[in-house]
Amino acid sequence: MPDVSANVAGLKLRNPTMLASGFLDETGGTLLRVFKAGAGAVVTKSIGPEPRTGNTNPTVVELEVGMLNAMGLPNPGMEDFGAEVKVALDGGAVVVGSVYGKDPDEYAAVASRLESYGVQAIELNLSCPHAKGLGTEIAEDPEAVREFTAAVKAKARVPVMPKLSPNVSDIAAFAGAAEDGGADAIVAINTLKAMAISPELKTPILANRVGGLSGPAIRPVGVRCVYEIYEAVDVPIVGVGGVETGRDALEYILAGARAVQIGTGLATRGMSVFADVTSEVAAYLVTREVHHTSTFRFRSAMEGAPGQFIMVWIPGHDEVPMALSYLGDVKGITVRAYGDATNALLKYTAGDLVGVRGPYGNTFHLDGRRALCVAGGVGIASIIAAVEGFSDRGTKVSTVLAARTAEELIFEERCEEAGEVHVATDDGTRGFHGLAPALAKRVLGQHTFDSVVTCGPEPMMKAVVDLCLERGIPVQASLERFMKCGIGICDACVLDDALVCKDGPIFTGEELAKSHDFGRFRRDESGRRIPL
Structure with a gap:
């Protein structure tokens, strides 16, 4: 997998996914479980100075487009939370502590306590829409955002990341205020203030009446906010809101985020969502x-x-x-x-x-009980799928992987997963000192092969094909020629009277034995026949 690690203001993540605050994060056991499931970091439930029971049920409404919640910041308080942090940290988790309070001093006190427990960063919940006096009022005042951030920064040594509300007219200005207060990163966005009413019962469903909307419905808002913040500040951004797939995460990343948080996605895709998003992001890199x-x-x-x-x-x-x-x-x-x-x-x-x-083109025939794959340089790209295909079918695979120098070897690990690998370098910096055909000849003498495939410089392939024909071993070569159409109508990729794009690019040893061009001539862009 490509390197998908991320660094957010010094917080090192093995991948760009984080557990969002408010989801499976009240105990050390669940924090660790989420981290082991694949999250790059976990953010705790928002912790305050004292224990808090939160709002009366109903506190959750499931929607087709996401979720509405009004938990009301239930938490055990900062004094009792240290044991939970220890469980997660002892298990190897990267933990970010989310904090709240009624004033800057309380925020700073809770942040200091969580830092003493070992959390690697602090997230400031400045924007909870369903706990009166503990978020909304702060989120709507840029000066308050700056003041609260500065108060925590004065006490904390770990990175401090204010989480901002989308329920404002100009979120970039609030991000700027947080940066002025010393924020090391910005988290955007928190949930949108929303309501659901039961037509049958003729009353709001949430006991708190209003709550925070999360899930896919808010992703376009979140992406827009991250985009605007990125244009306004110089600190890293963590994107939050509606991330369920790698494509969702990439929207935030392309808008300017260094990492993304996932919450509601746990309900829709399960605990594997972190690993799935990571692999899907990697697939686009x-x-x-x-x-x-x-x-x-x-x-x-x-x-x-x-x-x-x-x-x-x-x-x-x-x-x-x-x-x-x-x-x-x-x-x-x-x-x-x-x-x-x-x-x-x-x-x-x-x-x-x-x-x-x-x-386009034909395919390798993956036959036989033991196969030898011979690749020169970037030619391995044309046959690596055959190497793995042989292995998937139960065929024993040996690969000769050759390059000019050790630094130019690619896909060695993939070849090793399929079977044994023999390395050759022209300059002797790795493995056999010499060319692929010489090493292939040696390997052919070690086992009885009933199939050989090859791709690389054409003189190399010519030598490998000749070796196989001499021994009566079926061989297939993947050829390259200048192409225009790719569908067999322009005649640019001709090999004798065959078309590489249509009759190939895979040719058997028997076909190539009859060719006058193979290993000797090719045609340039004008159609002139020139020596190899």
Whole structure:
């Protein structure tokens, strides 16, 4: 998985998801359970100076678009909460303490107490919409936000993060006030003040009448608020409100958030929501494999099989064929810089758009009881799906993974998960000192193989194919040629009288044995036949 760690004002998170305050966070056991389920950090229930029972039931209304709650800040108080924090910390959790009070001194006192228990950051609940005198009034006054933040900062040594209300006309101004007060980060947004009435009973459902709306309905508001705050302050932002999927999280991240909090998503997607969101976010990220080589992941319903390719359109530059280096719902292409289009693509980041069409071409036949996969350089991107496909079918897999230098080796870990790996480098910095065909010849002598697949520089593939033909071992090679259409009508990718885009890109050893071009000639963009 790509590195998805986050850093919010010095608070180090293994991934960008956090448990939002108010959900499964009153005891150390549940805090730790959520952290072990995959959250990057957990935020405690808002803790005050004294125990508080909260509001009378009903306190929750389930809605099609989220949830309405008016818990009223029930909590055991700061004196008794230390034992709960200890349980979570002893289990390895990253804990953020949420605090409230009736004035700046109470906020500072509670924050100091929680810091003494070991919490790694403090979140200021400045905006609870359903506890009179304990949030709403503060949230509506920028000067109060600055004053309360400054009071806590004067006492706390850990990062301080005020949580702001969306129930104001200009949230960016409130974020600026918090920054002026010394805030290390901003958390946005808290719930929206809302109400639900029962037509049958003709009365408000919540005993408190009004409560806070959370869930998918408020996500567009939250994203807008984060976007506006990002333009106004220089401190990191944590986005909150309606995050249930990786795509939801990315909305906040692209708006300017460093991390996101999840609360209502626990009710809709269960405890796995943190791990799921993390993996879904990772699937949209760009992974730099080695220098000048990156993998781009994208979600697509298009079908795909080992060996197939797609046409990737980089607007303003070109459309080029790319092998699918990842299959499944979240596919991937692995790109090495070799021309204007690929150099342009390598500058793209998560959220940038390209056009894709396909997949095209034939596929590898994953037959046999033992297979050898031989890859040179970035050629592993074209056959890694076959390596994994063989393994998934129970075939014993050996992979020869070759590159010019150790620094250019990619997908070694994926190959190791599928079977044994033999590394070759031209300069001897890792493994066998020499070229892939020489190492492949050695490995072919160690086992009895009934299938070989290969991709890499064409002279390398020619040598591997010749080795297999000499031994009578079925071999398949994935070829690359200059392409224009990708669908077999332009004749640009011709190999003798075959079309690489349509008849290939996978060719058998028998087919290649009859080829005059294979390993000797290719055609340039004008169609001229030139030596390899």
